[in-house]
Amino acid sequence: MSSELDELYQSVILDHNRTPRNFHKLDDATAHAEGRNPLCGDMFDVWLKVAGGRIVDVAFLGQGCAISKASASMMTQAVKGKTVQEVRELFEQFHSLVTVGDSGGGGTALPAKLEVFKGVRAFPIRVKCATLSWHAMRQALDAAQKEET
Amino acid sequence: MTPLAASPPDSSRIGRSGTGWDVARVRADFPILTREVRGRPLVYLDNAATAQKPAVVIEAMERYYKTGNANVHRGVHALSQEATLEYERVRELAAKFLGAGSASEIVFTSGTTAALNLVAQSYGGSVLRPGDEILVTEMEHHSNLVPWQLVAERTGALIKAIPVMQSGGLDLASLEGLLGARTRIVAVTHASNVIGAINPINAIAAMAHEVGAVVVVDGAQSVPHLRIDLQAIECDFFACSGHKLYGPTGIGLLYGRQSLLEAMPPWQGGGGMIREVQIERSSYAPPPERFEAGTPPIAEVVGLGAALDYVGRWDWEALVAYEQDLVAEAARKLGGVSGLRLLGEGADRVSVLSLVLDGIHPHDAGTVLDTLGIAVRAGHHCAQPLMRRFGVAATLRASFGAYNTHADIDVLVEGLQRARQVLG
Numbered sequence: 001m002s003s004e005l006d007e008l009y010q011s012v013i014l015d016h017n018r019t020p021r022n023f024h025k026l027d028d029a030t031a032h033a034e035g036r037n038p039l040c041g042d043m044f045d046v047w048l049k050v051a052g053g054r055i056v057d058v059a060f061l062g063q064g065c066a067i068s069k070a071s072a073s074m075m076t077q078a079v080k081g082k083t084v085q086e087v088r089e090l091f092e093q094f095h096s097l098v099t100v101g102d103s104g105g106g107g108t109a110l111p112a113k114l115e116v117f118k119g120v121r122a123f124p125i126r127v128k129c130a131t132l133s134w135h136a137m138r139q140a141l142d143a144a145q146k147e148e149t
Numbered sequence: 150m151t152p153l154a155a156s157p158p159d160s161s162r163i164g165r166s167g168t169g170w171d172v173a174r175v176r177a178d179f180p181i182l183t184r185e186v187r188g189r190p191l192v193y194l195d196n197a198a199t200a201q202k203p204a205v206v207i208e209a210m211e212r213y214y215k216t217g218n219a220n221v222h223r224g225v226h227a228l229s230q231e232a233t234l235e236y237e238r239v240r241e242l243a244a245k246f247l248g249a250g251s252a253s254e255i256v257f258t259s260g261t262t263a264a265l266n267l268v269a270q271s272y273g274g275s276v277l278r279p280g281d282e283i284l285v286t287e288m289e290h291h292s293n294l295v296p297w298q299l300v301a302e303r304t305g306a307l308i309k310a311i312p313v314m315q316s317g318g319l320d321l322a323s324l325e326g327l328l329g330a331r332t333r334i335v336a337v338t339h340a341s342n343v344i345g346a347i348n349p350i351n352a353i354a355a356m357a358h359e360v361g362a363v364v365v366v367d368g369a370q371s372v373p374h375l376r377i378d379l380q381a382i383e384c385d386f387f388a389c390s391g392h393k394l395y396g397p398t399g400i401g402l403l404y405g406r407q408s409l410l411e412a413m414p415p416w417q418g419g420g421g422m423i424r425e426v427q428i429e430r431s432s433y434a435p436p437p438e439r440f441e442a443g444t445p446p447i448a449e450v451v452g453l454g455a456a457l458d459y460v461g462r463w464d465w466e467a468l469v470a471y472e473q474d475l476v477a478e479a480a481r482k483l484g485g486v487s488g489l490r491l492l493g494e495g496a497d498r499v500s501v502l503s504l505v506l507d508g509i510h511p512h513d514a515g516t517v518l519d520t521l522g523i524a525v526r527a528g529h530h531c532a533q534p535l536m537r538r539f540g541v542a543a544t545l546r547a548s549f550g551a552y553n554t555h556a557d558i559d560v561l562v563e564g565l566q567r568a569r570q571v572l573g
Contacts (some may be wrong), residue, residue: 004187005520009513009571018573032326040512041529041542065510066572123516 007119008126009066010086016070021077026059035136037128042068046136050144055079055087058137063101065129071117072133078111084141091138098130170464170471176552178203178459189522192557197342197370197501197527197548201396202456209455210397210448217451220444222421232447239454240437245455247387248378251405256403256410256437261369262292264388264403265336266438268365269296271416272386273320276333279305283325284335284362287313287538290342291531293367297336306333313538316348321566324356332362333364339371339387343530343546345476345498347371354383363409369393373550374499375474376465391449395551396456400449403440404492410436417442460551466573468551475549476500479558486565492539503530506565509572511545517568518545523561 026047036043044062048055057078063069075094079087086108093110094105098120103110120130177482181203184191213235221236237252244252251553258264259289272534273283273296283297287310301308309327312320327461328335335357340347354364363385368377372389379387386409391400411495415422415433419442424432433439479502483489488507507513515527526546531534547561 005517005571008516014573039528041533042512043534063511067513069510123519126512126516129512 004119004122004137010116010119012074012113012116013066013070016073018068020060020069020073021057022080023061023073024059025061026057029057029059031049031140033136033140033143035132035139037064037068037132039128040065042129042132044068044072044133044136045052045070046112046140048137048140048144050084050141053085054083055081060133065126067117067120067126068129070133071130074114074116075133077135079113079137084145087141088138091134094129094134098127169241170467170551172471172554176554178205180204180207182552184390186522186524187520192521192523192560194528194547194549194553194557194561195508195524196373196550196553197393197530197546199392199398200373200550201552202397202452203395203459205459206396208453208570210452213448213451218394218448221447222438222516231236235236235454236445236447236450237360239450239457239515242403242454242457242461243402245317246377246461247372247389247402247404248380251407252434253437254404254407254410256405256440257450258388258403258440259399259446260388260392260401262296262366262401263390264386264401265293265365265367266296266299266415267390267403268386268405269300271413271440272363272405273297273306273334274303275412275414277301277304277306280331281306281333282329282331283308283310284332284357285309285347288301288319288339288341288343288346288535289336289338290367290369290533291533292369293336293338293365293532297334307331310534310536311337313346313535314495315493316495317341317498318496319346319348319353321349321352321458324353326362328356328362330360332357332360333504334365335362336365336367336514336525338367338369338501340368340374340501341532341535342370342501343503343532343544344493344496345503345548346496347375347498351381351383355446359385370499370501371507375469379404391453391456394456395460396447396451397452399446400453405436407436408450410440413439415439415442419443421445453517463551472500472549472551475553475555475558476502478555479549479561482558482562483565486562489565492541492544500553501546502548503544505541505544506568509568514545514565514573518564521560521564521567523564525561552553 029047030050031048042064046060049057082117089108097103101121181201215505219232221233240252244255365386366384368389373393387404422442474502492503502542511527528543
């Protein structure tokens with residue numbers, strides 16, 4: 001098997017695809033957004049519960065490929081407990097990781113676990129899969145913050 | 150033969166050797182087939198998206214730009230006259246290829262999508278009244294659905310759909326109930342871009358004409374795989390694309406019955422489609438020019454001409470038999486992959502197959518295949534209603550063309566087994 005493929009479908013990604021974490025609806029969410037890729041039909045709902053500027057809970061539901069589902073699952077783990085500002089920084093770093101293969105450092109270190117998505121950069125068409133739920137989450141945060149102001 | 154045309158066709162029929170299809174000879178005409186993808190020989194099974202181009206098409210377009218570039222229908226100079234002659238030669242060629250009664254029934258468009266939008270806006274826009282009905286099918290590509298939605302919204306017409314059966318065929322039993330005095334247009338694909346199912350146009354048209362509706366056929370997926378004869382197909386409009394027929398992108402054909410085209414208002418205004426223009430109003434050129442506003446894609450028409458010259462020399466009987474053999478073998482061998490299901494397997498089909506792998510998203514399988522040099526399409530194929538009908542979000546589609554081989558099928562099957570291994 002090609003090394004690019006090995007790098008893309010690491011066991012942790014396949015594991016999160018098979019048994020996604022925080023894979024449910026969040027009834028007391030304060031923010032919600034839908035991520036949809038019209039090209040492939042993938043769609044995810046992301047719910048956030050934000051309190052005191054912090055993500056106290058996060059969950060998602062939906063359907064998509066292994067990359068998009070595992071990414072959503074691992075994202076929920078990565079952002080839980082973080083402040084809104086930290087999560088926004090994580091978004092930038094994750095985006096940089098899957099497009100140029102380097103998170104670029106920055107204030108809030110990207111959890112090492114997310115490095116498994118580095119392999120996506122060899123498949124540019126799959127970047128949208130990896131970032132679909134991240135974009136939805138950011139959209140939810142934007143909407144929630146707009147409501148506050 | 151005009152100066153821009155390709156060299157005279159070889160009188161010997163290409164593609165045929167003995168009783169079969171000489172695939173090796175055809176493959177040699179397509180330069181891209183020698184390239185490697187990710188270190189593997191390219192196995193191109195995405196022909197339903199677009200077909201590869203033979204060298205004669207690429208060379209004809211290059212020759213046009215190098216030696217013949219000029220606008221058509223506009224100049225008194227030699228280059229413009231040559232370009233115009235070639236442009237109109239290709240129209241004649243297209244009419245002959247499709248079996249249209251006359252070249253004036255052939256409108257050049259940018260593709261099937263533009264052709265269908267033209268019919269929807271111009272024909273539909275002028276005949277539809279509130280409460281009139283447009284009948285489509287559940288298996289339409291978005292390009293034979295959304296244009297009708299747009300004109301329905303504008304005119305107050307309603308859209309109904311002929312259901313697709315589990316077998317992949319249209320539920321013709323329901324057609325009688327769907328057709329009525331208000332049915333003005335029946336828009337149906339000749340062959341599904343997802344499952345390859347071939348629809349019985351004449352049976353549908355007979356019933357549609359009975360209630361006075363016109364029949365619009367999306368031929369994008371049938372033209373590359375079946376010998377089309379519009380004298381034998383009872384449709385009123387027929388749309389297809391050059392790029393799926395081994396020609397360039399950006400050029401397509403709309404066939405329309407002369408009497409219908411003549412009664413239709415222009416779709417887009419501009420140069421080339423007028424008779425006389427005043428500040429406040431204009432009169433329009435007869436069809437087909439009426440529907441070709443602006444400078445057309447001339448190089449693409451030249452390329453299409455080369456493609457039609459090329460495929461016009463094929464032994465289509467041998468090609469159809471060969472592709473049918475390929476798709477039957479592919480279906481049989483794919484059936485042996487664990488957890489693999491083909492969609493709409495009961496219908497007659499062109500060489501297009503859609504499959505789902507139990508527990509594996511088509512995009513992931515598609516990426517595994519990509520690393521093996523295999524090009525397939527993964528997604529909803531611009532046919533979301535059909536995806537919904539079969540209860541899937543997406544499929545993996547393998548589509549075979551004139552240059553595909555039996556060995557390609559084996560590579561695909563191995564690739565899917567590999568996907569099963571990698572993705573669990």
